Amino acid sequence: MKTQIRLSGTGGQGIIKIAVILADAALYDGFNAVQSQAYGPESRxxxxxxxxxxxxxxxxxxxxxxxxIVLCLSQEACDKYAYDIRSGGILLIDSQHCSVDMEKLQGVNIYASPIISTAKTVIGNPLCVNTVALGTLVSLTNTVSKDAVLMAMEDNFKTKILPLNIQAYEEGRKLCMKLLQENKRRAKAMERLKRRPSK
Amino acid sequence: MTKAKKPKLLQGNIACAMGAIKAGATFFGGYPITPSTEIAEYMAAQLPKAGGRFMQMEDEIASIGAIIGASCVGHKSFTATSGPGFSLMQELIGYACNAEIPIVIANVMRSGPSTGLPTLPAAQDVMQARWGTHGDHSIIAISPYSVKETYIQTIKAFNLAEKYRTPVIILMDEKIGHLREGFDVSDDEIPEIIQRKRTLDKENYIPYENTPSMVPEFIPLGCGARYHITGLTHNEKGFYTQKSDEVEKFLFRIYDKIEKNKEDICEYEMFEMDDAEVVIVSYGSVARSAKEAVSKLRASNVKAGLIRLITLWPFNDTLIYEKCHGKKLVLMPEMNLGQLSLEVERAIKDTPFYSLHGAKADLIDPKVMADKVISLLKERGEV
Structure with a gap:
């Protein structure tokens, strides 16, 4: 079994950091993992x-x-990296900063969530965008276990900023729960529509 | 929460720096440059703790000058750079060849020429590693393909530098330098650490003696033996000579000590080669694509195999000839416009050969390799 994950956004959002955490977590779960990256010469x-x-x-x-699995946290990232996802794959985008062409993504499970604004308003620190996204992505896809992610975060964050990032991760998980509840509600509504006798 | 034991997630550049410290490096002189910067960062933080010295130099010419000086007094010395810095180091690489001073240079290759694409991979310095410095000489260059191999081969690079008293170049590329993967090395996988052969006989010391091993023994500068180190062509005592027999002997010795020891120096890996009819020859990070391509080709019933060169220079032409001659097809993918391909093509003589270039500043896609092999076989009527 091979899982291929692409995380993308703007330079400075900490995309590579969460790619490292994800790969590290996979090692904790006993898998092989390889992490690579592509970025430009600019630091932000x-x-x-x-x-x-x-x-x-x-x-x-x-x-x-x-x-x-693809994560996109900016429109540029969406345009560049979202469209070669496999059918049946999972695409997670920021609901306020990204839009995608649904026509070109037939068969892909698309989830849109206010990741960037959650980091800003709920956590109060825009630097936590990456760990909020990580929380949403991991609980949405279950590629690695929660314990493994927490251990990997411990290895990759300085003690001073670890609690804040764990909090951000938990907020990300909550966003995922909301997404799944919404989906359930929508599915139920669709079901009701189907059951309604046609006139 | 108790943490399970697991392989450490490690970056290629860090593995290189760790390997250098493990090999006994005690001096690093360098000027950080993308994509090799992590090596300098790690050495700056860790080398002093291991009892060594880190020195940030003003540029790459000074960097290689500093490590040559450190090596003259007996340090195992090391620097790391990338394309533009490697260009600046060329003249003194020749000095180290000529004066037989062991140094190790990690060149994490990026796309060029000039400033090029600092953050993107390439393998465009392969010929520069061989012929970048002027004059007839031989050189050792190693190209690892994984994080673990980077660690092991860095240790071996120091061993070879010490054993043959010559510069050794570790030709990594951005992909391997920045790749992170699980790193787990057991003690018995770590090579034995080799030190330069030294002598204590200061009275009768002949610094560049023509011994059967072709590698002279060493007394560090400043330890009582007075001798001359020079970039001029020199006799056994280290002084300038233009006597034709001495000149010839000297040049052949510094060339042959490497070229005639290929069996000891050259390393490679065979992958699915037992019954292979089509051979891919590859090295560095592209060899990872090549392995995937071999698996894809096997799945479509093409008997493909891979020769992965770990040592690029001296070039192992005997191996390439023996393993490739008479095959249906030999394909050489490279992240450049065809550099080591020229050597492979020369070595395999009249065997059908195709050089697959990658100039997209990215790894070559395994599917592109596999498709190319199939279309070439079709053209030749082999499938």
Whole structure:
């Protein structure tokens, strides 16, 4: 089993950081993991991409060939990195900063959530965008276990900023719960519509 | 929460720096440059703790000058750079070849020429590693393909530098330098650490003696033996000579000590080669694509195999000839416009050969390799 994950956004959002945490968490879960990246020469701004391949066998080609899971936190990232996702894959985007062409994403499970504004308003720190997104993504996809992610976060954040990031991660999980509840409600509504006798 | 034991998630550049410290490096002189910066950062933080010295130099010419000086007094010395810095180091690489001073240079290759694409990978310095400095000489260059191999091969690079008293270049690329993967090395995988052969006989010391091993013994500068180190062509005592027999002997010795020891120096990996009819020859990060391509080709019933060169220079032409001659097809993918391909093509003589170039500043897609092999076989009527 091979899972190919692509995380993308703007340089400075901490995309590569959460790619590292995800790969580290996969190692804690006993998988093989490879993390690679592509970024421009600028330290902030520009599209940034982190890729993680998780597998129970040896990984040769370290890059994502056909993504199963894609995260986009900026419009530029959406335009560049969202559309080659496999059918049946999961796409998570920021609901206020990204829009996608649904026509071109037939068969893809698309989730839109206010990740960036949650970091700003609920956590009060826009730097936590990445860990909020990580929380939403991990609970949405279950690629790695929650325990593994927490251990990986402990390894990759300084003690001073770890609690804040764990809080952000939890907020991200809550966003996922909301998404799933909404989906359930929508599915039920659809069901009711179907059951209603046609006139 | 108790943490499970697991392989450490480690970056290629850090593995290189850790390997250097493990090999006994005690001096780093360098000027940080993307994509090799993490090596300098790690050395700055960790080398002093291991009892060594880190020195940030004003540029790359000074960096290589500093490590040559440190090596002359007996340090195992090291620097890390990328394309533009590697260009600046060329003249003194020749000095180290000529004066037989062991140094290790990690060149994490990025796309060029000039400033090029600092954050993107390439393998465009392969020929520069071989022929960048002027004059006839031989050189050792190693190209690892994984994080773990970067660690092991960095240790071996120091060993080879010490054993043959020569510069050794670790040719990584941005993909391997910045790749993170699980790193787990057991003690018995770590090579034995080799030190320069030294002598204590200060009275009768001949610094560049023509011994059967072709590698002279060493007394560090400042330890009582007075001798001359120079970039001029020199006799056994280290002094300038233009006597034709001495000149010839000297040049052949510094060349042959490497070229005639290929069996000891050159390393490679065979992958699915037992019954292979089509051979991919590859090295560095592109070899990872090549392995994937071999698996894809096997799945479509093409008997493909891979020769992965770990040592690029000296070039192992005997191996390439023996393993490739008479095959249906040899494909060489490279992240450049064809550099080591020229050597492979020369070595395999009249075997059908195709050089697949990658100039997109990215790894070559395994599917592109596999498709190319199939279309070439079709063209030749082999499938």
């Amino acid at each position: 701004g520009g599209a940034s991409k982190g890729e993680v391949v998780i597998s129970d066998t040896e990984i040769f080609y370290p890059k994502v060939e056909l993504p199963d």
